[in-house]
Amino acid sequence: MQRCLKWVKHLPEMGVEPTVITVDPEVAAYPVLDASLEADVPASVRVLRTGTLEPFGAYQKLTNRPIPHGGFANEGRPSFAQRAARFVRGNLFLPDPRRGWNRFVLRQVEELMQAGERFDAVLTSSPPHSTQLIGLELKRRYGLRWLADMRDPWTDIYYNQALHRTALARRIDARYERQVLEGADVVITTSSDTRRLLLGKASGLPTNKFVVLPNGYDEADFRLPSAPPADQLLITYVGTITGQYHVQPFLEEVAACVQRHSEVPLRLRFVGRVGKEVERQIAQTGLQDRTDLLEFVPHDQAVGYLLRSTALLLAIPDVPHNLGILPGKLFEYMAANKPIICIGPTASDAAHILDESHAGVAFGYDDRRDMQEHLEQLVSAWLQNPNLDLPAFSHSRYSRRALTQRLAGLIRG
Template structure:
């Protein structure tokens, strides 16, 4: 959502007239909503909000849950029979995903625009949900429109795909859709080099020149406020969703040991966003309850403020297949905050390489307890000398949303 919104925000200033087709928020269902971001849509951008047809209303009624699942049921840690059943239905009935019911509403809206004599130089479809890419495929086949497919995550290689328990016919159909999109799109946009590698291996008809690594980024206007790290404690902040699959239990243990070794340095942790029950239990098991603050979902602007009020930022990569290509959008906002970054995840991954390139930190392997402890003690030693550990101002403008949108415009214009 951030990626598409920021493209739309900057495209008009770069000479591109935009029409956005999206879901009416009163008709769709989402785990969370941030209405404040609508203020970033330029007045010149036409936004068409459509109806949708999706199963999430029925899901909530049957399960009695107030919140719908995140992708891959990431916000549901229980493995009850009911959850396994819904995962099976998700994987075998709704292919490639339950959002596919929106597609016919979009295609009708586009047909209406074209019937009125409107013309378009390019179409950009962004996913997940990867069913959105089938819209681009249909528009390409029906109207011959130039089509850029923006795939922010892997498709059949996404980390939770095996948990969907697909039957062989369902797996075949899902892979067929993926291959059709990759072969028929004029350009493929991905967010990391490893994701490009995964997609490039899907068909012998694909060439590397068709793929473009256009990472996520940060919006410079979001970081005009001043950094104010606390002076009374060393505060480590994590923003976003985190669950047991991120394997931060040894990092939490290292935090607890450092607190015992260095009682003169108040070590605090702050989690802003969704924290699973399993991670909360790990925090309690390490007797860190009194040192941890939980903040529920907040609007994006407020999330940025929490970054700038931290001493150090914590990022974790889920311990899942193909995680070397996971490059979370928030890492670029972490970089823009100019704070030291502790990354728990695979060494040598795209995220690790990015942090090293920018001088913001390195990845620490999930089982590297000694390295975690050593790194934390180094930060504590620095904090004793100066509670402000902000990094020297680095030139990361190549990852600004405006610079990345300029690259997108060039791809739109390429024939």
């Protein structure tokens, strides 16, 4: 969501006038909302809110359970009812349950066109990938230049394996994916590996229409000064983390480091959604008294926690096709100018960016010896100076303004 929000924020200053069509929050169902981010939408930008038809509200009422996060991060081990709901979701709602919104968007665009309005291009961003079917239909109806922004893989997204899809459902979903990739004028991805993955979905796809436009950071969000704590070595993680992120070996190495250096006030802080399995791992390693678990907070508060940290923890889920996973938080971590500890594949796009920018180090999920050595270096450096902020380094090419400038060029063609 922040990706599109920041584009909308910066496009007007670049001579591109966006009209935003989104869902009315009074009728939509989402696991978390952050109303504070509405302040980033310029007053000059027209925002049209539509109705929708989707099953999540009914699911919540029938099961008395919260709406699933992406990848079912808030469900833990699924019950029979949850497995049944996943099967229904994966086989009866294709490509996803948000498709009920599409008819409302198409009706809204039709009203705009009938009123004499004209647009140079349409941009659809997903997931939910059903949104891309809106772009497909708008291009068919009106011949608009169409940019399909795909923040994640489609049929290869890691949580599809939890949907218990039949062969027929998989074929239908793959057909939708091919139609979008073939029909869009520009396909935007967040990473090089995702671009490579999508290019292999159909023969004859022109490589030059697939463009990598990563997530980034908004310089305006980092106006406050860095304030690392002087009384503790504090490692912070912001966002969702579940058992799929395979951080137990790292937690065990942190626990071992605490035993070796009991005099060092080393603490962990997780801000956001922490899965039950990760909570159990924290308890099993004996780190519960050295770990703070904070629920979801508005974005500006999350940035504040980054700035009030010694170092930052990044983790990439241990799932298929994870080399191209580039979490949006990576670039905000970099903007916070703290040393980053990344747990995930060392050949990933995220690891490459960390290496080239000298912003941190990536460790394989089970690289215990390297983790141990790095934690020792971190402790030694902290004992000499509790401020481990990195030397000034420009990450300006990952600023939201610079990335939106590139998007404006794609929109103009």
